[in-house]
Amino acid sequence: MLDKLEFLLALAREKHFGRAAEACGVTQPTLSAGVKQLEASFGVLLVNRGSRFQGFTPEGDRVLDWARRIVGDMRAMRQEVHSLKNGLAGRLNIAAIPTALAMVETLTTPYRARHPDVQFTILSRTSTEILAQLENLEVDAGITYLDNEPLGRVTSVPLYRERYRLLVAADAPLGDRETVTWAEVAEVPLCLLTPDMQNRRIIERLLRDAGGDPHITLESDSMILLFSHVRTGRWASVMPSRLAATLGLTDVLRSIPIGNPDSIHTIGLVAPAREPMTPLTAALVAEARRVAASLDD
Amino acid sequence: MLDKLEFLLALAREKHFGRAAEACGVTQPTLSAGVKQLEASFGVLLVNRGSRFQGFTPEGDRVLDWARRIVGDMRAMRQEVHSLKNGLAGRLNIAAIPTALAMVETLTTPYRARHPDVQFTILSRTSTEILAQLENLEVDAGITYLDNEPLGRVTSVPLYRERYRLLVAADAPLGDRETVTWAEVAEVPLCLLTPDMQNRRIIERLLRDAGGDPHITLESDSMILLFSHVRTGRWASVMPSRLAATLGLTDVLRSIPIGNPDSIHTIGLVAPAREPMTPLTAALVAEARRVAASLDD
DNA sequence: ATGACCCGATAGATTTTCTCTATCAAAACA
DNA sequence: TGTTTTGATAGAGAAAATCTATCGGGTCAT
Numbered sequence: 035m036l037d038k039l040e041f042l043l044a045l046a047r048e049k050h051f052g053r054a055a056e057a058c059g060v061t062q063p064t065l066s067a068g069v070k071q072l073e074a075s076f077g078v079l080l081v082n083r084g085s086r087f088q089g090f091t092p093e094g095d096r097v098l099d100w101a102r103r104i105v106g107d108m109r110a111m112r113q114e115v116h117s118l119k120n121g122l123a124g125r126l127n128i129a130a131i132p133t134a135l136a137m138v139e140t141l142t143t144p145y146r147a148r149h150p151d152v153q154f155t156i157l158s159r160t161s162t163e164i165l166a167q168l169e170n171l172e173v174d175a176g177i178t179y180l181d182n183e184p185l186g187r188v189t190s191v192p193l194y195r196e197r198y199r200l201l202v203a204a205d206a207p208l209g210d211r212e213t214v215t216w217a218e219v220a221e222v223p224l225c226l227l228t229p230d231m232q233n234r235r236i237i238e239r240l241l242r243d244a245g246g247d248p249h250i251t252l253e254s255d256s257m258i259l260l261f262s263h264v265r266t267g268r269w270a271s272v273m274p275s276r277l278a279a280t281l282g283l284t285d286v287l288r289s290i291p292i293g294n295p296d297s298i299h300t301i302g303l304v305a306p307a308r309e310p311m312t313p314l315t316a317a318l319v320a321e322a323r324r325v326a327a328s329l330d331d
Numbered sequence: 332m333l334d335k336l337e338f339l340l341a342l343a344r345e346k347h348f349g350r351a352a353e354a355c356g357v358t359q360p361t362l363s364a365g366v367k368q369l370e371a372s373f374g375v376l377l378v379n380r381g382s383r384f385q386g387f388t389p390e391g392d393r394v395l396d397w398a399r400r401i402v403g404d405m406r407a408m409r410q411e412v413h414s415l416k417n418g419l420a421g422r423l424n425i426a427a428i429p430t431a432l433a434m435v436e437t438l439t440t441p442y443r444a445r446h447p448d449v450q451f452t453i454l455s456r457t458s459t460e461i462l463a464q465l466e467n468l469e470v471d472a473g474i475t476y477l478d479n480e481p482l483g484r485v486t487s488v489p490l491y492r493e494r495y496r497l498l499v500a501a502d503a504p505l506g507d508r509e510t511v512t513w514a515e516v517a518e519v520p521l522c523l524l525t526p527d528m529q530n531r532r533i534i535e536r537l538l539r540d541a542g543g544d545p546h547i548t549l550e551s552d553s554m555i556l557l558f559s560h561v562r563t564g565r566w567a568s569v570m571p572s573r574l575a576a577t578l579g580l581t582d583v584l585r586s587i588p589i590g591n592p593d594s595i596h597t598i599g600l601v602a603p604a605r606e607p608m609t610p611l612t613a614a615l616v617a618e619a620r621r622v623a624a625s626l627d628d
Numbered sequence: 629a630t631g632a633c634c635c636g637a638t639a640g641a642t643t644t645t646c647t648c649t650a651t652c653a654a655a656a657c658a
Numbered sequence: 659t660g661t662t663t664t665g666a667t668a669g670a671g672a673a674a675a676t677c678t679a680t681c682g683g684g685t686c687a688t
Contacts, residue, residue, distance in 0.1 A: 035405075036332050051636055064676050066636065076412045085684050086635050093412050100408035104401055108332075111397035115373045115390050348665055361647050363665065383664050531634045631688085638681075645674070656663075 035075070036108060038068040039101040042080070044072040045069065046098055047170045049087050072097070099133055103308070104216075106171055110312040115312045123151035126314050129159040129167055130177035132257045133196065133233045133273065134301055136280035138177060141303070145321045152314060158255075161232040168306055174315045185304060189311075191322040192302040196274045198237065200290045203267035213291050220246020225260045225271040228253045236299060237272050257281075302326075332372070333405060335365040336398035337480050339377070342366065343395055344467045369394070400605070407609040416609045420448035423611050426456040426464055427474035430493065430530045430570065431598055433577035435474060438490075442618045449611060455552075458529040465603055472613045476529055477599040486608075488520070488619040489599040493570050493571045495534065497587045499566035510588050517543020522557045522568040525550045533596060534569050535586045554578075599623075 037058075044054035045065070080094035081087065090098060113124060126145075130138050135158055141313065142154055164176035164188055180190050196316050200219050202209050208218060220241040227234040234253070240288035241248040252269065254260055257277065263269040267286040278289045303322040305315050334355075341351035342362070352362035370377050375404050377391035378384065387395060410421060426434055428539050432455055439451055456464065461473035462483055505515060515533050517538040524531040531550070538545040549566065551557055554574065560566040564583040575586040600619040602612050 039575070052634090060675095061677060062636070063638080063678085066638090070637090076409065078412055078416050083636070085682085093415050096415065096606050097408060097412060100404060100411070104404050107397060107401050107404070109393060111401070112373065114397070115375055115394060118393065119375050269650090295682080349663090358648060359665070360649085360667080363667090367666090382653085382666090382667070477631080632686090634685075635683090636681105637683100638677085640668100640677100641679105642677075643674100644676085645672105648670085649674075650668090650670105652665105652667075654664085654666100657661080658659100 035072075036105070038072045039097075039105055041065045041068040042072065042094075042098060042101050043105060043170060045081070045087070046090070047172065049089075051087060053282070078171045102169065102171060106306060106308055108127070110308065110310065113312045113314060114310075119152060119205050122149040122313055122317060124314055125153045125155060126175070127155045127157070127173040128175050128177065128318075128319060129164045129173045130156045131161050131164065131179070131233065131301070132158050132227060132231065132255070133277055134259075135210040135257065136277045137194065140325050141177075141318065141321055144325065145318060148321075149317060152317075160230050162230075169306060171306070174312065175303055175318055177301065177303055179236075180300045180302040180304070181298075187307040189307045189319065190304045191319055191326060192300050193322060193326050194276065194301055196233075196236075196299045196301055197277075198240070198272050198292050199275045199278050200270065200292055201261075201264045201273055201278055202270040202288060202290065203286045204288050205286070206267070206270060208290065209288055211290055213293050216240050216244035216292060217246055219272060219292055220244055220248050222270045223249040223251040225254070225263050225269050226250050227257070227260070228255050231255065233274075265329040332369075335369045335403070336394075336402055338362050338365040339369065339391075339395060339398050340402060340467060342378070342384070344463075344469065345389070345618060346386075347385060372560065399466065399468060403603060403605055406468070407605065407607065410609045410611060411607075418448060419446040419610055419614060421611055422450045422452060423472070423615060424452045424454070424470040425472050425474065425615075426461045426470040428458050428461065428530065428598070429455050429528065429552070430474070430574055431474045432554065433574045434491065437622050438474075438618055441622065442615060445618075446614060448616075457527050459527075460599070465601060466520045468603070469607065472600055472602040472615055474598065474600055476533075477597045477601070478595075482601060484604045486604045486616065487601045488597050488616055488623060489597050490619060490623050491573065491598055492532075493533075493573075493596045493598055495537070495569050495589045496572045496575050497510040497567065497589055498558075498561045498570055498575055499567040499585060499587065500583045501585050502583070503564070503567060505587065506585055508587055510590050513537050513541035513589060515545055516569060516589060517541055517545050519567045520546040520548040522549040522551070522560050522566050523547050524554070524557070525552050528552065530571075 041054065041058055041071050044057045045051065048054040048057055051065055052062045055062040058065060069081060078093040079091050080097055082089050082091055117123065138156055146152065161178040164178045167173045168188060170187060180192055200208065200214055202222065204210065208214050209223060226237060229235065238248060253262060260271050261281045264271045265284055265287055283289055303319060305311060305319055309318065311319065338351065338355055341354045342348065345354055348362055349359045350361040355362060355387050366378060373394065375390040376388050377394055379386050379388055414420065425435065435453055443449065458475040461475045464470045465473050465485060466483060477489055497505065497511055499519065505519060507605040523534060526532065526557065535545060549560060557568055558578045561568045562581055562584055580586055600616065602608060602616055607613065608616065
């Protein structure tokens with residue numbers, strides 16, 4: 035019956051019987067039968083179908099909620115027992131927003147020092163994807179904005195505040211300044227993330243609030259791509275200060291603080307609000323609490 | 332795998348493979364195989380055996396803890412989905428201490444008025460049994476002392492305070508008094524519950540604290556038995572006032588308040604601290620909250 | 629309108645898993 | 659030392675889950 039609940043979870047995230055089956059490592063008829071069996075055991079339809087997946091019934095949504103919890107607990111149990119025998123080991127799946135990717139190492143490095151047998155999978159995702167994947171148990175934890183959208187049932191640990199800098203060549207407009215304002219930045223053509231990224235929306239909002247009408251000459255979902263353009267000195271961008279520092283500056287490239295208004299978006303670790311958490315996740319949250327203090331700038 | 336967890340729960344309460352199997356409705360080899368299968372899947376021994384059951388390993392205890400939770404959630408899920416379709420229905424298992432039996436109707440009567448399709452099983456148990464059965468998911472809720480022994484992981488709703496009265500014939504010693512003291516009661520031979528009952532221990536403590544050396548001429552685990560003796564007018568007992576009132580007084584039988592010290596033991600509803608609770612249990616807790624106010628005497 | 633395709637349900641065969649009966653060996657007990 | 663109790667084991671039979679193959683209803687593009 036437990037595997038049937040997993041079928042349901044897969045169906046919730048794939049919204050497609052065939053793909054959900056593949057994700058579970060079974061064939062589509064098996065998954066269909068499993069769902070049908072759940073429905074029979076509850077005596078209620080869980081999924082609306084009409085020759086294709088059409089979402090869940092209200093009862094289905096409730097079952098889904100329980101299924102997430104039960105499957106999560108099952109995994110936590112296995113992990114806990116395993117680590118009682120072998121110490122902390124396994125794989126930790128983390129999803130982070132692109133602008134936070136560069137700081138993930140401040141968590142993973144001390145974590146790995148403490149627990150060398152833990153392996154990591156770290157994915158670059160949008161903030162909304164992170165919350166969805168957290169909900170569906172696809173990742174163990176996320177690193178994203180804490181103070182913007184409603185977070186749902188998660189525990190969160192603030193890590194740092196995103197402060198923005200203009201990355202621009204020294205000989206370009208504004209390149210000689212000690213600080214710039216958002217209004218001034220709005221005059222410069224910029225390379226930014228794609229609009230599905232919250233960071234892009236935040237920066238665009240800041241530019242507009244300062245009265246500007248930003249020109250986004252190039253957009254991408256990859257910070258590496260953005261930076262590789264900026265470092266030529268022929269493009270400009272706005273990045274969190276920490277990220278700019280990590281990527282490194284060249285002779286021609288300057289990183290200029292943007293003041294007025296100073297930004298206020300807090301970024302932190304989020305993990306499913308389950309009590310108790312899986313040992314791996316609990317250790318990550320503990321690490322985040324430790325790191326949070328040292329990051330406060 | 333879920334049924335295997337149920338096997339483990341049964342084993343925890345029966346401490347005997349054969350009886351646990353019977354409780355699960357399977358044969359002993361099936362249960363043995365189930366437990367062995369769990370152990371294989373975790374890669375750890377869960378049960379210490381040496382030709383007979385010898386308790387759980389530390390890992391077994393942890394798994395047991397999770398199993399309780401997961402099995403409980405599974406049941407809650409089924410119940411919730413069922414009540415989404417059919418309204419609140421099913422069976423509510425309640426365990427109550429003997430001295431509280433008479434007040435259970437103040438909960439069940441309004442509950443039944445609201446939810447006529449719910450059936451009740453109400454068992455008379457000692458306070459320690461209640462906590463154990465709550466832990467093992469054998470009952471949905473208990474009515475017991477709230478302020479004496481550590482309660483464990485439960486949510487509790489205070490219902491009323493137990494005040495004691497001397498039940499005695501009018502023509503017996505003390506029978507003509509308006510109030511009596513514990514010291515005086517200690518001089519009278521009493522019918523009380525057996526010493527495994529907390530009520531007995533409480534009363535005995537009160538008697539001794541007042542300097543008395545109580546004579547218990549008759550003891551039983553049944554309040555009916557005690558009362559049937561007392562109502563003859565030839566025996567005396569100490570009972571909570573509410574219980575005495577319910578059982579009714581006869582011409583010869585008087586119920587005399589015992590003062591100095593006034594007693595202070597709170598009795599309330601306890602239910603497993605699970606969020607969310609099963610719908611049936613949640614409704615019972617709600618009912619208890621409602622009733623609590625009206626009971627305050 | 630119609631043909632191609634996508635999606636999920638269904639049928640039947642096969643494999644796997646589960647559960648039972650019967651029996652055994654070890655420990656406890658008398 | 660015999661008897662009982664308790665849990666493990668073996669093997670047969672039953673039940674279940676899963677697979678392959680196929681069907682039929684919708685959708686979409688031409």
